[in-house]
Amino acid sequence: MFLIVFAVWFEHKNLKQDSKVVFLIEKFNHGENIVCKEGNVSNKFFNYESGTQSFVSKKDNLIIDIRKCEL
Template sequence: MFLIAFAVWFEYKNLKQDSKTILLIEKFNHGENIVCKEGNVSNQFFNYESGTQSFISKKDNLIIDIKRCEL
């Protein structure tokens, strides 16, 4: 019973994170600012790298993980 409850909780947590990531990428692609712990991110100054799920600065070597950003 514990194993089933853990599996359901784990799947719910992953689905929640995936939907948040999709919404953040949509906002980024539409040119909106995204608030992250390191600062604001926009497609004017950053590129999105889908392999690492992070934003990479066009000028500096700044890399911001998408998990550190909020909707």
């Protein structure tokens, strides 16, 4: 019984995280600013790397994980 509850909770948590990531990428692609721990991110100064799910600065070597960003 515990394994079933854990599996349902884990799947729900992953689906919630995935929908957040999709929404953030949508905002980024439309040129909106995204608030992250390290600072604001926009497509003017950053590129999105889908393989690592992170934002990479166009000028510096700054890499920001999308999971550290907020809606």
